[in-house]
Amino acid sequence: MPRIAVIGGGVAGMEVAFRLSQLSFEVDIIEKSFILGGHVHKWQKLFPDFTPAHQIVDQLKNQLRDKVNILFGNEVIKAEQENTKHILYLSDGTTQVYDAIVITTGFKLFNANRKEEYGYSVYPNVITSSELEEYFQNDKPIITKENRIVERIAFIHCVGSRDEKVGNRHCSKVCCITAVKQAIEVAQRNPDAEIYLFYMDLRMFDRKFEDLYLQAQTEYGIKFVRGRLSEVSEKADSRLFLKLEDTLLGKPLRLTVDLVVLMVGMETAENSIQLANALGIPVGQDNFMLPVNCHSQKNITGNRGIFVAGCASGPKSIGETLADARSAALEVYSYLNCN
Template structure:
């Protein structure tokens, strides 16, 4: 009987799931190591997805078809990979609880983490309870209500883009790519829930590069009356009735602006996950900002400079979910090519 090739997939987010399924279809034996007790990664944080407001749960259900009960896929939960190294043409993964996994190739699909908004001290996250993050907004929306900490419907809500992205102060010069459209989506969701309330989006540039994004941006203004203000917020504080006072500059009107809102949502950016950074460094494939570096961004984006170690999804850079799923499949194709060569 022919020995089946084995591949380790580190991380059971959309990229890892997508890659594992494709590999399994090619009759490759896949072991997926997931540090959490469930699969899905960051998709679990979303209620609905841009640009079509599709239920994130439905997308996840569709994604995991032929993943969970696939005889070629073994999913191991609560396994945090602390070391990944190549030894005698095999990839060895050591986990935090002392287990060792071995394979012919490995895929890094360790994804991203969201920016910790507490680093933007001036925005008061963690100090003023009505300053929340986009992830927290999404959780509230999942439960059907967006309410202030006092339990009331916000009459005015503001969204601030680029929190932890394109920001020299926190050392992240890059654009996280998904926050602009996520703010548009969340503002529309808010207005659909509470049409009488007002929604403002503070931005530097509105980057609507995906399909149907621009249309959604237009719709948010024309249909829902979302107001866009070009300028970053420089300071927040709490009023005596626990509202959030915002100071910003309206750079189109060329004037400073002070506004009080009931809730401020910080559109937190994408950063390399801790595992991405650690495992990339161990294998000398660490790129800027702690992300993993691909061999060639144009022609070998799923390859790393380490033979047999592949990259999938947002461990490389911020990607949308659509791109991430496609990238997982693409990584699987690269792995198959590699395994054929190493027969």
């Protein structure tokens, strides 16, 4: 039976592994951490319908049960190829031989420290969108680090995305709708709070996204301002003082808020470039892996028998990631049946 390695145990890796196991292949997931689910594991609810994130992860885990071998705490150290066989040297010291590889290494969140002017990790009430999810573990009002109920909050879009200054020209795609979702969740917990979203563009590209955006405005009174943040400072009472530009009015704007949420974008995962180099896969200027063709061969890399799925080849929503994973499973199936 052909053996397949799936590198990365996030939702893409879990889905592609399950689909390949359904097609009767022997599948190993090589996961560097000791849990499955990747970033989704840390999320509470998902846009646009507020599905609990754990439902998706649990469903994927249940699908995998007893069908896939999971090599936790493992990374690929070195890769070699002999004819159609791929030899992977893993960090646990073992060597594994596979007939195909699917790269599902996903992404890492932009390190907000790189936008020094935003004061992340200097001012305690500047947090990332990922950290805000931890506030949503219960239905209690959102509070500051000083236990003050948040009365005014600003979401800053495109932190580390579409920003040449930090070397990221690409759009991370899901942050706009994530901000709308999170703003609504804040409004539900802090109904009297003033909530501002400062955006470059609002990219509501998928079904129901526009509806959620409209709902945020009409039902929750969330204010959307096309504007860019210049810098964050802290006042004596620990509230945050923002200097912004309203780019529609073309005027500077100053705002004092209790909490700032940085909508951090996606970057290619840690060690992804090294892995791509080891496996002979090209990466784009954005450092995400490049398939042969972005239309009809999205999961096929330039190296025979190596495939890519999910955010390893660029930012995607969970729905898109799962669809991409299924597509990759079919490509692997076709490849192995043709050999």
